[in-house]
Amino acid sequence: MNARDQIAPAFWKSVKHLAETKEAPFLVVDLQTIQQKYLELVKGFDYASIYYAVKANPAAEVVGLLASLGANFDIASIYELDRVLQFDVEPHRISYGNTIKKRKDIAYFYERGIRLFATDSEADLRNIAEFAPGSRVYIRILTEGAEGADWPLSRKFGCSPEMAIELAVLARDLGLQPYGVSFHVGSQQREIDTWDGAIAKVKVVFERLFTEHGIALKMINMGGGFPAQYLQKNNDISVYLEEISRFLTEDFPEEVPEVILEPGRSLVGDSGVMVSEVVLISRKSSTALERWVYTDVGKFNGLIETLDESIKYQVLTDKAGETEEVVIAGPTCDSMDIMYENHKYALPLSLDIGDKLYWMSTGAYTSSYCAVEFNGFPPLRTYFI
Numbered sequence: 424m425n426a427r428d429q430i431a432p433a434f435w436k437s438v439k440h441l442a443e444t445k446e447a448p449f450l451v452v453d454l455q456t457i458q459q460k461y462l463e464l465v466k467g468f469d470y471a472s473i474y475y476a477v478k479a480n481p482a483a484e485v486v487g488l489l490a491s492l493g494a495n496f497d498i499a500s501i502y503e504l505d506r507v508l509q510f511d512v513e514p515h516r517i518s519y520g521n522t523i524k525k526r527k528d529i530a531y532f533y534e535r536g537i538r539l540f541a542t543d544s545e546a547d548l549r550n551i552a553e554f555a556p557g558s559r560v561y562i563r564i565l566t567e568g569a570e571g572a573d574w575p576l577s578r579k580f581g582c583s584p585e586m587a588i589e590l591a592v593l594a595r596d597l598g599l600q601p602y603g604v605s606f607h608v609g610s611q612q613r614e615i616d617t618w619d620g621a622i623a624k625v626k627v628v629f630e631r632l633f634t635e636h637g638i639a640l641k642m643i644n645m646g647g648g649f650p651a652q653y654l655q656k657n658n659d660i661s662v663y664l665e666e667i668s669r670f671l672t673e674d675f676p677e678e679v680p681e682v683i684l685e686p687g688r689s690l691v692g693d694s695g696v697m698v699s700e701v702v703l704i705s706r707k708s709s710t711a712l713e714r715w716v717y718t719d720v721g722k723f724n725g726l727i728e729t730l731d732e733s734i735k736y737q738v739l740t741d742k743a744g745e746t747e748e749v750v751i752a753g754p755t756c757d758s759m760d761i762m763y764e765n766h767k768y769a770l771p772l773s774l775d776i777g778d779k780l781y782w783m784s785t786g787a788y789t790s791s792y793c794a795v796e797f798n799g800f801p802p803l804r805t806y807f808i
């Protein structure tokens with residue numbers, strides 16, 4: 424579906440008003456969309472606990488809204504933790520989901536009452552045992568299916584199921600509580616069957632730990648991976664929920680363990696529209712068939728996920744009429760700062776310098792990814808509606 428058809432008319436009106444009255448570039452975030460997405464997920468997955476992956480959009484307005492709705496939080500750093508604690512979120516609603524952490528940061532979380540930690544290595548596990556004694560740990564396993572994900576996450580994180588078993592045993596021996604298994608099938612995962620394969624691996628870890636070591640795990644953390652609405656079509660979130668619930672009941676027919684989800688992109692992605700201005704339009708020769716459209720957002724101020732053209736946003740303009748293929752590039756003096764060259768975007772021939780571009784579904788992994796001063800450009804401003 425076209426992202427423009429999906430967003431509320433009142434929100435679009437606000438975007439257009441800001442586009443006319445404020446200096447570009449900026450991001451506009453519709454908090455109502457985030458609320459709606461969150462409630463949809465809570466309803467569709469009524470047996471799961473939702474831990475918002477703060478990294479997707481750590482803005483205080485977003486965190487505050489989700490805190491007030493009762494969400495839990497998946498946290499990557501002490502800085503995200505401080506942000507969430509500003510909203511009086513109780514420690515039992517927080518998980519330290521980053522497997523890469525300093526010893527002093529583990530202690531920081533522990534001092535603030537957090538008792539749920541992700542891990543995928545012996546060294547990290549030993550640190551957790553020392554600086555967060557007695558805590559619950561869940562072990563992240565590697566998953567396949569990176570091909571279906573526009574932004575794969577698996578290779579850097581997770582361990583083999585075999586190692587997960589060893590770590591759970593070690594956790595018990597170190598006085599920790601081996602609590603569950605986690606995975607992340609990759610962000611913007613379009614292949615729902617990837618969850619099937621991952622859940623099957625989790626089942627093996629659960630069974631072997633119970634039969635071989637007498638350890639009864641209690642929880643599956645299925646990470647994020649649910650999609651936002653970009654150029655490529657994907658299934659509706661309800662299809663994901665239905666299919667994943669089926670996989671879970673097939674693999675755990677007697678009783679589905681406690682389930683945690685850590686959505687980021689799917690909760691906040693569609694809430695954002697980035698407004699940019701066309702800085703320059705040129706051709707590389709008098710006979711060149713394509714135009715280069717340079718705009719005032721790029722890889723270094725909000726659009727880092729266009730790296731390798733991984734995430735393909737829908738880009739709209741106010742202009743209409745005959746279109747032509749374009750290369751779209753950012754404003755900095757860095758030749759990496761080209762968003763789309765291989766994938767052929769077509770924009771109206773009437774598009775002119777000074778016109779606005781609207782980057783749809785840019786609420787996730789944009790504003791927080793901005794460089795602070797590259798080429799002197801400040802980070803992207805955000806307006807919340």
Ligand SMILES: Cc1ncc(COP(=O)(O)O)c(C=O)c1O
Nearest residue numbers: 476520610647648685686687688
């Ligand atoms: C541990 C963890 N959980 C959840 C997420 C959120 O994933 P998504 O934005 O695909 O929902 C991420 C993303 O990097 C992550 O690292």
